Amino acid sequence: MADELSLLPEHDWPVLQPFWEAANRGELVFPRCKHCGTWHWYPTYMCRECEGELEWVSVAPHGTLYSWVVVRRALVAEYREKVPYIVALLEIDDAPGVRFVLNTTDMSCEKKLYIGAKMQIVFERLSDAINMPRCLLAEPI
Amino acid sequence: MKKEQLAIIGIGETTYSSNSGLTGEALLLQATTRAVRDAGLRMKDIDGIIIPREMSDVRPYELEFQTGMNAKFKAYAMMESTAGVIHAMEMAQAALAAGMGKHYLIYSGANQASASQSASPRNFHMHDRYKRNLEFPMGFHPQPVYFAAWKRRYSALYGDCEPALAAICVNQRRHALLNGNSQMKKPLSVEDYYRSPLLAEPLRLLDCCLITDSAAALVVSSMETAKALPRPTGRPLVPVLGLATAATDPVSPYCFHQTRPEMFDTAAGKCVPLAMSMAGIQHDDIDVMEMYDCFSITVLREIEDCGFCGIGEGIDFIGDGSVLSLEGKFPLNTHGGQLSRGYSWGMCHVLEATKQMRGEAARCQIPGAKTAFVGGYGAWQYGCLILGRD
Numbered sequence: 204m205a206d207e208l209s210l211l212p213e214h215d216w217p218v219l220q221p222f223w224e225a226a227n228r229g230e231l232v233f234p235r236c237k238h239c240g241t242w243h244w245y246p247t248y249m250c251r252e253c254e255g256e257l258e259w260v261s262v263a264p265h266g267t268l269y270s271w272v273v274v275r276r277a278l279v280a281e282y283r284e285k286v287p288y289i290v291a292l293l294e295i296d297d298a299p300g301v302r303f304v305l306n307t308t309d310m311s312c313e314k315k316l317y318i319g320a321k322m323q324i325v326f327e328r329l330s331d332a333i334n335m336p337r338c339l340l341a342e343p344i
Numbered sequence: 345m346k347k348e349q350l351a352i353i354g355i356g357e358t359t360y361s362s363n364s365g366l367t368g369e370a371l372l373l374q375a376t377t378r379a380v381r382d383a384g385l386r387m388k389d390i391d392g393i394i395i396p397r398e399m400s401d402v403r404p405y406e407l408e409f410q411t412g413m414n415a416k417f418k419a420y421a422m423m424e425s426t427a428g429v430i431h432a433m434e435m436a437q438a439a440l441a442a443g444m445g446k447h448y449l450i451y452s453g454a455n456q457a458s459a460s461q462s463a464s465p466r467n468f469h470m471h472d473r474y475k476r477n478l479e480f481p482m483g484f485h486p487q488p489v490y491f492a493a494w495k496r497r498y499s500a501l502y503g504d505c506e507p508a509l510a511a512i513c514v515n516q517r518r519h520a521l522l523n524g525n526s527q528m529k530k531p532l533s534v535e536d537y538y539r540s541p542l543l544a545e546p547l548r549l550l551d552c553c554l555i556t557d558s559a560a561a562l563v564v565s566s567m568e569t570a571k572a573l574p575r576p577t578g579r580p581l582v583p584v585l586g587l588a589t590a591a592t593d594p595v596s597p598y599c600f601h602q603t604r605p606e607m608f609d610t611a612a613g614k615c616v617p618l619a620m621s622m623a624g625i626q627h628d629d630i631d632v633m634e635m636y637d638c639f640s641i642t643v644l645r646e647i648e649d650c651g652f653c654g655i656g657e658g659i660d661f662i663g664d665g666s667v668l669s670l671e672g673k674f675p676l677n678t679h680g681g682q683l684s685r686g687y688s689w690g691m692c693h694v695l696e697a698t699k700q701m702r703g704e705a706a707r708c709q710i711p712g713a714k715t716a717f718v719g720g721y722g723a724w725q726y727g728c729l730i731l732g733r734d
Contacts, residue, residue, distance in 0.1 A: 212477040270497040273545035290483045304484045318500045
């Protein structure tokens with residue numbers, strides 16, 4: 204078995220630093236081109252459409268469920284203490300084109316999920332530097 | 345293309361097992377020397393080594409040190425999986441045209457199941473810092489989780505795809521048992537498929553390919569050169585009728601959920617028509633097809649994106665799987681593929697297509713097969729190769 208890795212993201216990797224700084228304030232931000240307005244995810248150094256400069260823009264913490272996976276058994280050692288969880292892909296309502304990966308350990312929503320379901324993004328503090336986005340089902344069925 | 349038509353003149357491979365008891369180097373030596381002997385050549389006759397990136401932990405110069413090869417042309421093909429093998433063949437064609445030599449060796453392999461860390465599927469994906477930071481901490485790791493998300497989305501949009509996936513798995517297991525050199529040794533039924541545990545719901549264990557100790561290699565030359573070589577075994581040459589590769593736009597390296605418009609879109613539609621028009625064939629002309637199968641759901645999507653049917657029509661096209669059987673209209677993964685024979689980064693598909701064209705596929709042989717189709721998924725990349733008979 205390979206050495207276990209930390210499950211904490213690198214808060215100081217420059218490519219993502221603005222994302223984690225905003226998350227620390229409880230804000231969700233994604234990169235958008237200043238010139239043509241295209242949203243980019245994952246973050247790049249420049250706009251892949253027009254080569255323009257990107258800026259991080261705050262969006263409402265709302266998304267639409269694109270797909271999800273229920274993980275009950277840890278496929279790698281790092282998840283041993285984390286299962287069960289649901290990993291979700293959300294399309295961010297205010298940032299068309301952004302498909303965002305996050306998870307929830309609230310298994311009570313499992314039977315209520317469907318593609319197109321409205322989800323809310325909340326934050327969970329994992330360390331001084333990392334305030335991790337999580338998702339919750341936003342609408343009652 | 346006709347002037348310097350490429351031909352596959354030698355193939356070699358090892359056993360497919362979960363514990364070879366060999367080092368990665370030893371596996372590679374077996375596969376490469378077998379391929380070169382099969383071509384009727386000596387190691388020193390190899391003019392070029394072109395290998396897809398990250399598909400072996402043995403560097404070309406290490407192999408040269410072991411074998412006495414001294415290739416003047418060495419390159420990495422910047423694509424992976426079967427797409428990488430096909431891209432390496434495209435590069436061989438370019439090198440041939442540029443006069444860089446006559447014979448090109450392409451290889452992959454490692455003892456992935458028993459030892460290799462650097463070439464393990466997990467490490468392959470953990471190289472990527474985006475995945476390390478934006479997927480791994482969220483539990484979107486390793487590969488079965490991505491393809492579970494494909495399966496969920498596909499079934500929600502187009503209907504329950506499990507009957508089609510079961511048919512793919514059962515067929516390939518049947519072929520693997522006929523093959524005689526397969527990691528899997530027991531038959532598989534549709535009921536077994538449905539009893540298979542959910543690894544990452546809705547993905548089952550049997551939806552996943554194996555992890556295998558194996559190596560495979562091929563030698564390509566121009567058809568003209570190959571015809572002039574002595575062929576003591578009288579073995580037929582296998583001409584490349586068409587080949588092309590492409591990538592999704594924008595490229596989406598390792599980000600299996602960022603492909604547009606759907607996460608499960610492949611680049612097949614951008615290269616398959618090109619390779620088929622080079623070869624001058626239609627789908628109905630294809631006698632046998634080999635497709636990269638890291639997961640059963642990728643095979644379903646490839647069948648659609650390669651134009652055998654439309655998107656969302658794969659479930660009906662596959663039906664109970666008889667269309668894909670050895671007796672069917674489009675026999676698929678006739679050697680058992682990576683789901684049941686063993687994982688080889690998709691090299692095995694090119695080798696099996698070559699055997700089918702030579703008439704050497706033994707109990708898996710499609711009688712009278714004249715045209716073989718290889719579909720090479722490689723995440724955001726795709727490659728298509730059409731082989732014929734001399």
